[in-house]
Amino acid sequence: xxxxxxxxxxxxxxxxxxxxxxxxxxxxxxxxxxxxxxxxxxxxxxxxxxxxxxxxxxxxxxxxxxxxxxxxxxxxxxxxxxxxxxxxxxxxxxxxxxxxxxxxxxxxxxxxxxxxxxxxxxxxxxxxxxxxxxxxxxxxxxxxxxxxxxxxxxxxxxxxxxxxxxxxx
Amino acid sequence: xxxxxxxxxxxxxxxxxxxxxxxxxxxxxxxxxxxxxxxxxxxxxxxxxxxxxxxxxxxxxxxxxxxxxxxxxxxxxxxxxxxxxxxxxxxxxxxxxxxxxxxxxxxxxxxxxxxxxxxxxxxxxxxxxxxxxxxxxxxxxxxxxxxxxxxxxxxxxxxxxxxxxxxxxxxxxxxxxxxxxxxxxxxxxxxxxxxxxxxxxxxxxxxxxxxxxxxxxxxxxxxxxxxxxxxxxxxxxxxxxxxxxxxxxxxxxxxxxxxxxxxxxxxxxxxxxxxxxxxxxxxxxxxxxxxxxxxxxxxxxxxxxxxxxxxxxxxxxxxxxxxxxxxxxxxxxxx
Numbered sequence: 092x093x094x095x096x097x098x099x100x101x102x103x104x105x106x107x108x109x110x111x112x113x114x115x116x117x118x119x120x121x122x123x124x125x126x127x128x129x130x131x132x133x134x135x136x137x138x139x140x141x142x143x144x145x146x147x148x149x150x151x152x153x154x155x156x157x158x159x160x161x162x163x164x165x166x167x168x169x170x171x172x173x174x175x176x177x178x179x180x181x182x183x184x185x186x187x188x189x190x191x192x193x194x195x196x197x198x199x200x201x202x203x204x205x206x207x208x209x210x211x212x213x214x215x216x217x218x219x220x221x222x223x224x225x226x227x228x229x230x231x232x233x234x235x236x237x238x239x240x241x242x243x244x245x246x247x248x249x250x251x252x253x254x255x256x257x258x259x260x
Numbered sequence: 261x262x263x264x265x266x267x268x269x270x271x272x273x274x275x276x277x278x279x280x281x282x283x284x285x286x287x288x289x290x291x292x293x294x295x296x297x298x299x300x301x302x303x304x305x306x307x308x309x310x311x312x313x314x315x316x317x318x319x320x321x322x323x324x325x326x327x328x329x330x331x332x333x334x335x336x337x338x339x340x341x342x343x344x345x346x347x348x349x350x351x352x353x354x355x356x357x358x359x360x361x362x363x364x365x366x367x368x369x370x371x372x373x374x375x376x377x378x379x380x381x382x383x384x385x386x387x388x389x390x391x392x393x394x395x396x397x398x399x400x401x402x403x404x405x406x407x408x409x410x411x412x413x414x415x416x417x418x419x420x421x422x423x424x425x426x427x428x429x430x431x432x433x434x435x436x437x438x439x440x441x442x443x444x445x446x447x448x449x450x451x452x453x454x455x456x457x458x459x460x461x462x463x464x465x466x467x468x469x470x471x472x473x474x475x476x477x478x479x480x481x482x483x484x485x486x487x488x489x490x491x492x493x494x495x496x497x498x499x500x501x502x503x504x505x506x507x508x509x510x511x512x513x514x515x516x517x518x519x520x521x522x523x524x525x526x527x528x529x530x531x532x533x534x535x536x537x538x539x540x541x542x543x544x545x546x547x548x549x550x551x552x553x554x555x556x557x558x559x560x561x562x563x564x565x566x567x568x569x570x571x572x573x574x575x576x577x578x579x580x581x582x583x584x585x586x587x588x589x590x591x592x593x594x595x
Contacts, residue, residue, distance in 0.1 A: 114389045121396045124412045128403045129409065129470060131419070134588040139402035167400050178405075180429070219427030222480070224405035226473065 133229035136167040157184045160194075170232045172208070175199040178221060193219040207231065306489045310584070359511040404432075407476060415439065415446060421476050423483035425540065430483040435475070443468070456477050477538045484540035484574075485510040490540070491576035499579055511537050513575070516550065518581045526551060528563060532570060545570045 156241040159182040166175040179195040196219045198212050208223045209229065215224035305564040325485055356513075398457050403409040406499035410419040416439035423430045436446040450456045459478070489506050511534035519526050524548055533544040547567045555563065569578045 111386055111389065114386065114393065118393045118396065120391060120412070120413045124400060124410075124422070127395055127417065128400070128408075128410060129414060132403065132408050133469075134403075134406050136402050136406075139399050141398075161407070163402075165405065176405075190352050192426040193424075193429065196427075198500065216323060220424070222422065222424055222476075223407055225406040226476070 132225065132234065134167060134169050134225055138163055138167065139163070139165040158182070169228050170236065172205070172228065172232060173229070175203055176221070176224070178219075193221060195219070196221060196224075198224060205231075205235070281337070303431060309509070337388065353374070355383045369564060407480075408472060414444075419472060421472070422481055423480045425487045428485060428487060433479055435472075449476070450479070451482070451508070453507075454482060482541055485534060488540070488575040489513060492579060496574065496579040496583070497581060509537065511535075513542075515523035517579075519566070520586055522586070526555070530570060532575070542571060566568060 142162040144160040144162070146160050147156070149156070161180040161182065162177070163180065164177050166173070166177075168174065174198075177197045178193055178196075180189045180191050181194045182189065184190070198216055198218050200208060200212060205243070208228075211227045212224065215221070215227070239243070351553045373484070376455050387441070400409075404420065404422050407422050408416050408419065409422070413436065418434055418436045420432055420434045422432045427558045433450040433451075435450065438444050438446045445456075445460065445464075448456070454475075455478070456475070459471060459474050463474060484579040489504065490512050493504050493567075498521045499517050499519070501518055503515075505514040506512070513532040514530070515528050516529050518525050529548045531544075531546045531548075535542070535543040545567050547563050547570070549559070549563060566578075573581075
């Protein structure tokens, strides 16, 4: 994958008209990138959409503050846990700087088997800490997987024991 | 009668014939012969052709007249018949032409349609791929909301780390990694006071994920501390009695402030030390009074509560609470 030349990967992006073949190879590269990010973050984003609303006031003042409200929706899974996240980002820019603030965060998860999840989910929502949510989710799932593997190991051992016990009868 | 009669008959017949013609013509119309309808009305060009071969009409004149009548009628009808035959032929030909035209059109359309459908198939396949690509691109963009994002490069991968503090999206940093044995950092935008080499030495070769998550922690904490210090300087400058002293890592802050800028309160000196640079709250806080006289009990209480506040709440929020207190003008409100 990494042996491909830089040009090969990104050249078709700059051309106006592409053949199906170029398109397919470009798509393939993008999908590899997606797989890489999936592996790196532990998060699989399956769907994403956003809506942008311009809230800039129409009054003609010198100190015009540009205000934009972004509404983001994304859904996916982290191993067996699926999530749906909706959040709003308020972006405002005056002469000096641009600020982006998460003004609302809603996290929807299947809260069936994992009660520990709901704790940090509500904390993340309160603090509007999107990054913390994803990092915690990833670590939580990893820990769950580790716990499962460990448990499985012991289960196997116990099964063997049961069998031997039965044989003795 | 003899030959002469014949000849006479001829002329006479001719005369009769011409009369007959008129008569037959007359009978050919609705108007009765005796009505005396003018001859010009009776003129029928089709009938007036030289079919009439002069000969002795058998069965007498009346019979002859009848025959002529019948013939005339036939002729009257014949052109119509001929016409209808021709007309039919024309109609048939026309219909055949139309059928052939329709067939040609159909076949042509069929050819065009098959060409078109091939094209539309190609276009829609292309459309499908384009849409898929746009979808994948947008999902790649969305990864920055997880805090970690990246792009594949010719050498390896360029990872982007996003930072935020209390919902405020702050700076992003990148690390460009070369996938080789050993893994190495090609270049990066990590500030020099972040212990990048230390973290890399610990995790880079064994676990890239751990390396990046660790870096995330340090960078987010630094971003958060920086944000707090910036906010204090910009939004609560009125409370500061002097400039805010800070280091680049923003883990050592020193300032003199007045909880009530307007009122008669004593300026306090605060020193905030963040020993744990993966955290956004200080580990060591000292608030001192810069004065010669001893503090009264209430002021001592206030000083102690301020120390506690700085330990538990983000810096700018402490000052925000001072501002709210100022508004309430309630000096006895202690948290």
